[in-house]
Amino acid sequence: MPPVDETTGQLADLFLQVGRQIRVRSSTELAPVGLTHAQSRALRIVARAEGPMRMTDIADALGIVPRAATTVIDALEEAGLVTRGADSNDRRAIVVSMTGKGRRLRERLSQARLRAAEAVFAPLSPADQRQLLQLLRSIGGECAPQRGNT
Amino acid sequence: MPPVDETTGQLADLFLQVGRQIRVRSSTELAPVGLTHAQSRALRIVARAEGPMRMTDIADALGIVPRAATTVIDALEEAGLVTRGADSNDRRAIVVSMTGKGRRLRERLSQARLRAAEAVFAPLSPADQRQLLQLLRSIGGECAPQRGNT
DNA sequence: TATTGTTATACTCTATAACTATA
DNA sequence: TATAGTTATAGAGTATAACAATA
Numbered sequence: 001m002p003p004v005d006e007t008t009g010q011l012a013d014l015f016l017q018v019g020r021q022i023r024v025r026s027s028t029e030l031a032p033v034g035l036t037h038a039q040s041r042a043l044r045i046v047a048r049a050e051g052p053m054r055m056t057d058i059a060d061a062l063g064i065v066p067r068a069a070t071t072v073i074d075a076l077e078e079a080g081l082v083t084r085g086a087d088s089n090d091r092r093a094i095v096v097s098m099t100g101k102g103r104r105l106r107e108r109l110s111q112a113r114l115r116a117a118e119a120v121f122a123p124l125s126p127a128d129q130r131q132l133l134q135l136l137r138s139i140g141g142e143c144a145p146q147r148g149n150t
Numbered sequence: 151m152p153p154v155d156e157t158t159g160q161l162a163d164l165f166l167q168v169g170r171q172i173r174v175r176s177s178t179e180l181a182p183v184g185l186t187h188a189q190s191r192a193l194r195i196v197a198r199a200e201g202p203m204r205m206t207d208i209a210d211a212l213g214i215v216p217r218a219a220t221t222v223i224d225a226l227e228e229a230g231l232v233t234r235g236a237d238s239n240d241r242r243a244i245v246v247s248m249t250g251k252g253r254r255l256r257e258r259l260s261q262a263r264l265r266a267a268e269a270v271f272a273p274l275s276p277a278d279q280r281q282l283l284q285l286l287r288s289i290g291g292e293c294a295p296q297r298g299n300t
Numbered sequence: 301t302a303t304t305g306t307t308a309t310a311c312t313c314t315a316t317a318a319c320t321a322t323a
Numbered sequence: 324t325a326t327a328g329t330t331a332t333a334g335a336g337t338a339t340a341a342c343a344a345t346a
Contacts, residue, residue, distance in 0.1 A: 007280050008268055009263050011270075012267040014287065015168060019166060110159065123289045128288075133160055133161055135274060136164040139171070139270060
């Protein structure tokens with residue numbers, strides 16, 4: 001086998017590297033708010049929903065397993081940013097809603113998020129960033145963890 | 151503040167998402183080899199070096215803190231893929247070398263690595279992948295964790 | 301029988317802090 | 324005093340498995 005084009009292989013390594021940077025920067029910026037990156041992501045998802053959101057949908061939106069979503073929402077609920085309530089249509093389900101405190105945090109949160117992302121992606125021009133975003137979108141949605149498949 | 155361009159902010163989220171995919175796929179492909187993604191990365195780094203490699207240099211190359219490198223190398227050593235030895239120049243230092251077993255594993259490893267990366271990045275054309283790689287390179291090298299700086 | 305969310309548990313990756321032995 | 328690597332500990336993020344309540 002001739003030395004295959006290494007592009008694909010290298011991508012994975014660089015992703016881990018950049019991903020670590022994001023986590024580091026985010027935790028720095030989010031520390032004053034008291035949230036982790038994953039938690040802030042979840043809060044945004046609930047905030048963007050029009051009404052209360054079911055756990056399953058939150059997990060799907062985050063691309064994680066329901067069990068993992070439980071952990072994240074637990075943290076947000078303990079911080080008083082969301083509340084769990086019953087779903088009137090399906091008594092198995094639980095719906096998550098923003099509290100006033102959660103809503104009031106949104107502005108600070110999105111600023112912190114922006115500062116963290118800017119710190120990491122500053123080396124790229126705005127045009128490059130848009131391009132990168134587009135490339136990532138092509139692959140970002142795929143491969144949610146097991147939800148009903150094998 | 152008008153609704154700022156969301157590009158930068160979205161990038162961070164997508165990175166986490168894709169990063170998770172990489173970990174999932176890699177662990178699937180690497181399981182038969184018995185290594186995790188981080189471990190296989192470290193093995194590649196040692197393998198690519200011309201001679202034995204010092205722990206500090208390994209940590210730097212991986213972009214992680216020395217303590218984290220210790221953990222990774224421990225796993226590789228337990229698996230018999232590398233060995234630790236003394237550095238003749240500096241008796242504080244420790245050098246890591248490939249074993250025969252480690253060298254023999256390289257081929258299988260790079261194939262597994264390639265399969266994992268291909269699974270994730272398949273939605274992108276080769277040209278897009280090269281472009282993505284170039285964008286990532288601009289940011290990948292920065293911000294190694296604390297090594298002598300602030 | 302399938303789905304919703306949970307309790308219980310574990311694993312990967314990485315960090316900080318304190319220590320040992322050199323330099 | 325500074326550096327190389329370690330032991331000890333912790334935390335973020337996520338997974339699998341087994342179970343309860345409901346559909």
